[in-house]
Amino acid sequence: MKKQVFAVSIEGMCFHYPAGQVFEGLCTKLKSGCFTSIIGPNGAGKTTLLRLLTMWLKPSAGTIMVKDRNIQSFSQKELGRTVAFVKQEQSAEINFSVFEMVLMGRYPHLGRFRAVSAHDRDIVLQALEMTHTVYLKDRSFNRLSSGEAQRVLIARALAQQTEILLLDEPISHLDLKHQVQILLLLKRMQRERNLTIVTVLHDLNSAAQCSDDIILLSKGKIHAQGTAGKVLSAENIKTVYGIEVEMAVHPRTDLPFILPFVFN
Amino acid sequence: MKTRPLMHMLIVSLLLFLCLSGIVVACSLGKAPIAFDDVIKVLLKHIPGIGGFIHPGNYPDIAVRGVLLIRLPRAVLSLLVGAGLACAGAAFQGLFKNPMADPYFVGVSAGAAFGASIAIVLGVSYFMGISGTGLFAFCFALATVFVVYRLAWGGGRVSTLHLVLAGVAVSAFLTACVSLVMALNRQKMAQIISWTMGSFQYSTWEETGIFAVVLLVGFSGMFLFSRDLNVMISGEETAHTLGVPVERIKLILLVLASFVGSMAVAVSGIIWFVGLIVPHAVRLVTGPDHKLLFPYSALSGGLFLLCADVVSRLLLTGEQLPVGIITALCGAPFFLYLLLKNKQERF
Numbered sequence: 299m300k301k302q303v304f305a306v307s308i309e310g311m312c313f314h315y316p317a318g319q320v321f322e323g324l325c326t327k328l329k330s331g332c333f334t335s336i337i338g339p340n341g342a343g344k345t346t347l348l349r350l351l352t353m354w355l356k357p358s359a360g361t362i363m364v365k366d367r368n369i370q371s372f373s374q375k376e377l378g379r380t381v382a383f384v385k386q387e388q389s390a391e392i393n394f395s396v397f398e399m400v401l402m403g404r405y406p407h408l409g410r411f412r413a414v415s416a417h418d419r420d421i422v423l424q425a426l427e428m429t430h431t432v433y434l435k436d437r438s439f440n441r442l443s444s445g446e447a448q449r450v451l452i453a454r455a456l457a458q459q460t461e462i463l464l465l466d467e468p469i470s471h472l473d474l475k476h477q478v479q480i481l482l483l484l485k486r487m488q489r490e491r492n493l494t495i496v497t498v499l500h501d502l503n504s505a506a507q508c509s510d511d512i513i514l515l516s517k518g519k520i521h522a523q524g525t526a527g528k529v530l531s532a533e534n535i536k537t538v539y540g541i542e543v544e545m546a547v548h549p550r551t552d553l554p555f556i557l558p559f560v561f562n
Numbered sequence: 563m564k565t566r567p568l569m570h571m572l573i574v575s576l577l578l579f580l581c582l583s584g585i586v587v588a589c590s591l592g593k594a595p596i597a598f599d600d601v602i603k604v605l606l607k608h609i610p611g612i613g614g615f616i617h618p619g620n621y622p623d624i625a626v627r628g629v630l631l632i633r634l635p636r637a638v639l640s641l642l643v644g645a646g647l648a649c650a651g652a653a654f655q656g657l658f659k660n661p662m663a664d665p666y667f668v669g670v671s672a673g674a675a676f677g678a679s680i681a682i683v684l685g686v687s688y689f690m691g692i693s694g695t696g697l698f699a700f701c702f703a704l705a706t707v708f709v710v711y712r713l714a715w716g717g718g719r720v721s722t723l724h725l726v727l728a729g730v731a732v733s734a735f736l737t738a739c740v741s742l743v744m745a746l747n748r749q750k751m752a753q754i755i756s757w758t759m760g761s762f763q764y765s766t767w768e769e770t771g772i773f774a775v776v777l778l779v780g781f782s783g784m785f786l787f788s789r790d791l792n793v794m795i796s797g798e799e800t801a802h803t804l805g806v807p808v809e810r811i812k813l814i815l816l817v818l819a820s821f822v823g824s825m826a827v828a829v830s831g832i833i834w835f836v837g838l839i840v841p842h843a844v845r846l847v848t849g850p851d852h853k854l855l856f857p858y859s860a861l862s863g864g865l866f867l868l869c870a871d872v873v874s875r876l877l878l879t880g881e882q883l884p885v886g887i888i889t890a891l892c893g894a895p896f897f898l899y900l901l902l903k904n905k906q907e908r909f
Contacts, residue, residue: 316717352803356718378805385800391659392795393850402793406805410786458804 304363305330305462305494306351311360313350320346321518323360328511330461333488333495335505338515339539344498345386347515348464351496352383365461378406382455384448386466396434396442396450400425403457425456428490429483445476452483456491463487465497469504477501481508506530506553514538530554570854577861581641584868588637589629591872593879596629604629636765639773640871640885641864643762643826644836646777648863650819650826651837652844652855653784656791657815658722661845664838665823668729668816669706672736674827677702679743679754695757696769696828703824706732711816719809722798759884760831762871769829780822781860787811788852795850833886835893836867843900866893 306328313321320343328334336344349355350362353369362369364380372380382403392399403425404418426432429449434442442450448468455463465484469477485508487493499505505512506526514522514529516538522529532545535556544557589601604626650665658667666672677698686694710732714724740758744751784791790811794801798808823837840863841855848854870888877883 349799352799354799354802374802374807375805378803381803383800383803385797394792394795398792398851399796402796402804405789405793408789454804 303330304328305332305365306496307363309361309363311350311357311362313346313355313357315346319518321350321357324518324520326513326520326523328494328496330494331488331492332510333485333508334497334511334513335509336496336498336513336515337500337502337505338513338521341517342515342538343518344515345466348383348466348496348498351462351464352381353377375406378458378460380460381462381464382458382460384451384455384463384465384468386470392439394439396431396437396439397422397426399439399450400431400454400457403454406458421459422453422457425453428456428487429453445472445479448472448476448480449483452480452487456487461492462494462496465495467498467500470500477504484508502530502535502556506555507548507551526553530556574857574861577858577865581861581865581868584865584872585634585637585641588640588868588872589633591876592633601629605634635767635770636762636871637868639765639770639829640762641868642770642773642777643830643833644840644867644870645860645864646773646780646822646826647833647837647867648840648844648859649777649781649784649856650823651863652841652852652859653791653815653819654837655841655845656795656850656852656855657812657819658726659795660726661842662838663726664834665819665826666733666832666834666837668710668725668820669732669736670703670820670823670827671832672733672740673706674699674703674824675740675754675758675832676706676736676743678757678831679740679750682750682753682757683743683747693764700824700828703827704820706736707816707820707824711813720812722812756884758832760833760886760889761874761882761884762830763882765829773825773829776822776825780818781856783818784815785853785856787815788856791815791852792850831884831886833867833889835886835889835897836863836870839893839897840866843897846900 304327308324308326311321311324312319324347336347338344346355350357351364351369353372356370364372369377394402400422401414401418404414404421407418408414423432426435429452431446431449431453434446434450439447439450452465452468463484468484469480472480481504484495484497488495509526511524512522512526512529513520514534521538522534530545531554532543535541535543541558544559546555546557547553548555586598586601586605589605590596590598608630647665651663654663654665654667655661657663677700678695680702681695681698686698710725710728711720713728713732714720714722716724740754744754790801790806793804793806794808794811796804802808826833841859844855844858844862848858867885867889870892871885873892874883874885874888877888
């Protein structure tokens with residue numbers, strides 16, 4: 299068989315909350331080893347889509363294939379070894395040390411009666427090194443700044459050694475420096491570990507700069523999907539977000555750059 | 563993880579030693595004191611294997627009966643109940659991520675009190691070594707937990723918030739029922755109230771044996787799931803994506819903790835504060851790792867309730883205080899002390 303091209307393929311997926319329909323017959327494919335951004339206005343279903351990929355929510359119809367296997371056929375631990383998820387925010391009241399937090403990423407690899415081995419500790423250390431958080435290792439998690447906490451949570455996802463990494467707005471509440479740091483880290487992880495990264499982003503310009511593939515969601519439907527040049531047009535943004543923007547080109551990357559403006 | 567296995571082994575052995583010495587002291591003290599060496603001789607004599615090496619007959623006969631039939635089962639039971647309550651409390655606090663949770667959180671105490679008051683009013687006496695009151699209390703407590711769990715169930719999940727709210731509502735309802743039962747049977751009121759305050763006054767070996775089995779199963783189960791519980795502290799959705807079967811773990815721990823809690827209530831009445839304070843205090847020392855929290859809570863809870871029970875026997879001459887009063891009187895100030903001392907530390 300040909301090497302798998304799509305990490306995730308969704309076909310005819312329907313999902314509704316008790317309050318109302320979110321997806322009706324959604325179809326899309328996410329390429330292996332690619333950086334896919336999901337963008338769209340609030341309430342478009344971005345987080346819901348990620349939650350369906352973690353099986354935290356279950357579709358009412360349609361199929362989700364992960365690595366050419368129906369997601370329903372994964373056991374909980376198998377899924378934990380295949381798909382990692384970094385939530386939007388982590389409740390702060392966690393007294394565990396950073397090392398212990400990242401060690402939790404080894405959970406899906408451990409049997410009930412198997413203790414944490416030196417191998418697991420090595421993997422945790424590697425994850426800490428990659429995210430530049432080794433110096434935080436003995437610090438209590440609830441004492442970290444948001445930027446540090448975000449990197450630690452990414453380290454934990456790395457320790458899961460999955461092929462797919464999902465992130466929900468990983469940079470929304472960070473300052474510019476930390477935003478860039480996290481995005482650089484994600485790009486490096488994609489490159490060095492051949493990870494498939496799927497992330498919800500609110501900042502369209504960040505999405506434009508780092509994505510191989512962008513999904514523009516609007517009210518539970520994919521309005522456009524493809525490269526930044528294709529998806530991020532003034533017209534698409536006008537239709538989906540309902541605002542006028544000026545388009546420019548980033549002088550260093552030649553990628554589209556969106557300039558919103560405020561009328562007076 | 564700063565694993566210092568040697569240090570933990572030392573502390574656990576020390577606590578174990580304190581528990582054993584506590585039992586000897588508890589057997590010795592009382593209205594008719596028995597000398598320590600007599601207690602130790604009687605105890606050793608009845609341990610199979612080494613009993614043969616102890617010279618018989620050089621301790622008073624009264625010591626044998628006093629120790630073996632009255633004080634020892636009571637001491638052992640209070641130790642085990644303390645351990646059980648503290649473990650169940652630790653499990654509930656971890657499960658609900660709420661430091662105010664205790665083994666009675668989901669309606670165990672109210673259900674048990676209602677069951678007990680019905681048994682007292684109906685005059686159900688003994689049943690297979692357990693008092694009828696205990697049996698009714700146990701069954702009603704478990705039934706209450708089941709009802710609360712069903713009420714909180716929805717959309718394939720049990721929300722811990724709904725569990726807490728349903729627990730509060732059902733507890734309030736059942737507490738009102740207990741008051742109603744008391745109002746309609748004023749001559750039994752004193753008996754019901756004294757049962758709810760908790761006591762080991764009528765402990766028997768049968769009760770101790772049954773509780774020991776329940777505790778062993780409950781503790782091993784909880785300890786086995788401590789890693790899962792640790793991961794669940796980060797939130798249920800996160801735990802789910804890390805591979806934890808959240809709903810299954812929640813149900814298992816809830817069943818184990820409620821079972822231990824209900825059994826504790828059945829054999830000793832409602833003893834407040836042990837299940838709340840002990841795990842909380844232990845957590846301030848050990849941190850949030852349940853692998854340490856469970857054994858430490860069990861040993862300290864047992865030791866605490868054993869001491870409290872001895873005090874409750876000795877404090878007043880002629881009358882025994884309900885042990886629940888002692889645990890609250892000592893526990894609450896100690897808890898406040900720890901809280902103020904560790905103000906910046908949180909759960």
